[in-house]
Amino acid sequence: MSHFKKKQASTSQEIPTTSMPDIIFILLIFFMVVTVLREVELLVRQDLTSAENIERIEEKRLVSYIYVGPQMLAGGGFGDTRVQVDDALVPPDDFRGIQNVMRQRRTDEPRLIVSLRVDYESEMGIVSDIKQQLRLADALRINYSTRRAQGAEAF
Amino acid sequence: MLKKKRGREGAEIPSSSLADIAFLLLVFFLVVTTIDIDTGIGLVLPPPPDPEQPPPEVRERNMLKILMNAQGGILVNEQRATIGDIQEKVIRFVTNRGADPNLSDSPERAVVSIKTDRQTEYEDYIEMLDEVIGAYRFIWSEQARQLGYTDYAQYRNVEGEPNPIRREFPMNISLAEPDAGS
Numbered sequence: 001m002s003h004f005k006k007k008q009a010s011t012s013q014e015i016p017t018t019s020m021p022d023i024i025f026i027l028l029i030f031f032m033v034v035t036v037l038r039e040v041e042l043l044v045r046q047d048l049t050s051a052e053n054i055e056r057i058e059e060k061r062l063v064s065y066i067y068v069g070p071q072m073l074a075g076g077g078f079g080d081t082r083v084q085v086d087d088a089l090v091p092p093d094d095f096r097g098i099q100n101v102m103r104q105r106r107t108d109e110p111r112l113i114v115s116l117r118v119d120y121e122s123e124m125g126i127v128s129d130i131k132q133q134l135r136l137a138d139a140l141r142i143n144y145s146t147r148r149a150q151g152a153e154a155f
Numbered sequence: 156m157l158k159k160k161r162g163r164e165g166a167e168i169p170s171s172s173l174a175d176i177a178f179l180l181l182v183f184f185l186v187v188t189t190i191d192i193d194t195g196i197g198l199v200l201p202p203p204p205d206p207e208q209p210p211p212e213v214r215e216r217n218m219l220k221i222l223m224n225a226q227g228g229i230l231v232n233e234q235r236a237t238i239g240d241i242q243e244k245v246i247r248f249v250t251n252r253g254a255d256p257n258l259s260d261s262p263e264r265a266v267v268s269i270k271t272d273r274q275t276e277y278e279d280y281i282e283m284l285d286e287v288i289g290a291y292r293f294i295w296s297e298q299a300r301q302l303g304y305t306d307y308a309q310y311r312n313v314e315g316e317p318n319p320i321r322r323e324f325p326m327n328i329s330l331a332e333p334d335a336g337s
Contacts, residue, residue, distance in 0.1 A: 052289060
């Protein structure tokens, strides 16, 4: 009976780690680019409706958000429906602030998309008032933000 | 005479911890990142009304009037309808091409007008808008299939946007000011 000589690779069996910092750096740069650090602190509830025939907005930097929904109260309850732009609530009887903000953004970025993130319990009246202000501000590209319905595919 | 100081050997910055630092930063950004892409129904609003220029006239037959009240009841051209009927009604209206005298005479001129009450629930409104857009997507996909594509998404990848199908079947949705309601 002859012995089989155990085959052993002549090369070193260690994984080369010299390129590890480079790989990590590439990952790091990727996440740094993708990250949006400052998210708005929501003051209104955002329970979005879902729809089937939706599309994706790829260019996130073009999007400005307007949040609409019942105000979240300190005790955990919900108040009246309010509108939030950036970190502040818009006074309920005067929406002209929206127009001013959006006109400025429209001047800075002509391809601006205004995404309306509206809670499902809101009424059309408030949404329509916002739309009127957006028309006056000439910010005409809007998006009704919705979740994706089950089984639906984003266009 | 002073002896000139010579640089010591090995005065480089140690780089062995570079990977660790990069790792820490990486973990930080990994935790902070939220990759969420906004999805929704995109629309283009009409420009603000010009008092000197009246809105363009649309012939009665080229306008499909959808009304929705605060209770979610729907009227399509003054007839009661349910949310499930809308898609079919819109498809028939847009692709009529003059066959039925009450429906549109060409897809380019067809306008779907949507009007709600101020008290209408946003959820119901989106559901209805979804159906109308679904109807147009159905029409576009039908057209794309006739041209030998599997669906409109594939056609759009080839042709881009705007394309002949979109020109022939423009999505004319008119969002009227809501009624004050009761």
